[in-house]
Amino acid sequence: MKTATKPQKDLTQGALIPQIILFSLPIMATSVLQLLFNTADTIVVGRWGGDDPVSCANSLAAVGCCASLIKLMGDFFLGVGIGSGVCVANGIGAKEYGEVRKVVHTSVLTSFIAGLAVMIFGLVAAPFCLQMMGTDPAIIDEATLYIRAYFLGMPATVIYFYCSSMLRSSGDSTRPLIFLSIAGVANVLLNLLTVIVFRWGAFGVGIATAVSQWISCFLILGYMIRSDGPCHLSLKELRIHTDKLKRILWIGIPAGIQYTFFAISNVLIQSAMNPLGSTAVAGNTAASNLDSYVYATQNAFYQTALTFVGQCAGAKKYQRLKKSILCCIGMVTLVGLSVGGLMLLFGEPLLRLYAPENDGVIYYGMIRLSVFCLTYFIGGLMETGCGALNGFGKSVSPMVITLLGSCVFRIVWIFTVFAWIPDLFVLYLSYPISWGLTAMVQFIFCFVHLKKRMRENKAVLNVNT
Helix, strand or coil, X not given: XXXXXXXXXXXXXXXXXXXXXXXXXXXXXXHHHHHHHHHHHXXXXXXXCCCCHHHHHHHHHHHHCCHHHHHHHHHHHHHHHHHHHHHHHHHHHCCCHHHHHHXXXXXXXXXXXXXXXXXXHHHHHHHHHHHHCCCCHHHHHHHHHHHHHHHCCHHXXXXXXXXXXXXXXXXXXXXXXXXXXHHHHHHHHHHHHHHHHCCCHHHHHHHHHHHHXXXXXXXXXXXXXXXXXXXXXXXXXXXXXXXXXXXXXXXXHHHHHHHHHHHHHHHHHHHHHHHHCHHHXXXXXXXXXHHHHHHHHHHHHHHHHHHHHHHHHHHCCHHHHHHHHHHHHHHHHHHHHHHHHHHHHCHHHHHCCCCCCCHHHHHHHHHHHXXXXXXXXXXHHHHHHHHHHHHCCCCHHHHHHHHHHHHHHHHHHHHCHHHHCCCHHHHXXXXXXXXXXXXXXXXXXXXXXXXXXXXXXXXXXXXXX
């Protein structure tokens, strides 16, 4: 039987800035690559999903209107997976590799059960949810086919998320990139087959996505079975260790609730947008796909902050922990402003990749890009603060801060400011304002908790000496 003897990378020592850069770059590349494949989905369905520009726009809108609903149904269980990553990072920092292995086996089995539950719920409830969101009757049938096809891959999505989170927390941010690359190429090829050859429209995109999700799932499980590191997986040892599950859920459930309420606020925003018609929805779909690249480059620092803080907290190296947070703050700001500025500069020609003959889609897409691209770094700061708190093992405080600062704020904005000024630009403004409020409070809590940990550690050292 293989034994877990050492982590892929010990991030509690060595040159900090090079380590953060080398760790975060593969995560950025993974997220950007995933978005490239999603962009391929969107471009294929937007250009060849129908027999004319109107039907193509309807297919594009059918895919886009499902995005917030998919996140709403799946994000709770994905958020719980953060608990697995934190437990792995803390265990590796404390060099408790046997305990890490128990976390791994508990997490894999839990993720399969959770993914199966989400799939069943999604297949049954999705059509009713689309109706409640006020989805345009012209696209609701196609949207229903798409979302049901998509949810066939949900068990694989949840398993992959848990496993990739644990691998990254062990210091390995490269292999998830490799596995996603292989699955993504398969996704693009299947898109071309199902949409252009079979003429399945949005449904074909959903089928291609589900198959690619299972490919990435089998690849990462296969690697973990062959691995001899702390994330080694043995199918014979799959069981739920109650103490580890409690710890995972203690950290993960608040994160899952946080993700869910984020998705609820986005569903409400999508619902507020739906009455504007399928052209506005298609424009928002294309633009959100583009500005997601800006977000993806910054979200890498969420996992970076979580992993470095998690390992350093486990090792009680608090000065290095503090420097890690400050480095992530500086890098996420620089990356966000740089990538966001470039995206806004080339926004219009990029939008035309999605809908080359539809000026209405371009118009609505540029409204979103004008707000998001230069302010997304604020969202990156919010994610970094949340990752740092999660790395400490704190999940309730970032959940409450995020719910109040982002989710509740956006809901209040929709029913007050947007109701008073029903303009799309005004609706989008709720995002950067909510990000800024949330980030500010998160970092206050983060550094207060850091000082508390340092005082407690100093007191223990004084007693021991």
